[in-house]
């Protein structure tokens with residue numbers, strides 16, 4: 044990921060058609076000799092009008108007798124010219140690197156690390172921000188999310204309940220774990236959720252003050 048980021052801003056031009064090369068994720072195996080490329084990113088000329096691609100069909104037909112062509116390619120940080128055999132025009136279009144997606148993923152990752160660093164002091168500071176963010180982060184590790192639950196119970200701030208209740212958990216076991224945390228937080232505050240309208244009411248209430256239901 045960090046390596047990909049390093050190469051995202053590199054601009055390379057195809058010497059054959061003068062079009063910008065497209066950054067693509069490198070396939071795990073070198074198509075030609077079974078070795079890795081040694082790079083996570085390949086810069087490929089995906090221009091269907093590029094003479095390398097247009098003329099490649101006849102060249103390969105003549106030389107090897109099969110239906111394929113070439114795409115021009117460079118590795119990051121290297122001016123070396125490479126030509127890759129492709130079976131059709133769609134080859135590599137599926138692994139074009141989505142720059143915005145990678146940048147936003149990276150932003151998420153940095154944010155998650157920041158929250159993780161704050162987790163240890165959260166209970167002492169009575170700050171639910173970090174444990175809540177980690178519990179609700181579907182990309183965070185499960186044991187960390189469970190630890191965040193325990194910290195939320197320890198802090199017992201009712202503010203954490205709505206965000207937990209409104210979060211669509213992908214992992215049902217984590218959802219029930221978070222549900223238990225909600226109940227524990229309510230209990231520590233001498234509260235409960237109304238079974239009819241889900242509003243938070245006093246633990247000893249017989250009637251809900253929001254929906255007037257018997258509880």
Ligand SMILES: [Zn+2]
Pocket residue numbers: 057058059060061062088090093094095115
């Ligand atoms: Zn080209």
Ligand SMILES: [Zn+2]
Pocket residue numbers: 237238239240241242251252253254255256
């Ligand atoms: Zn109610």
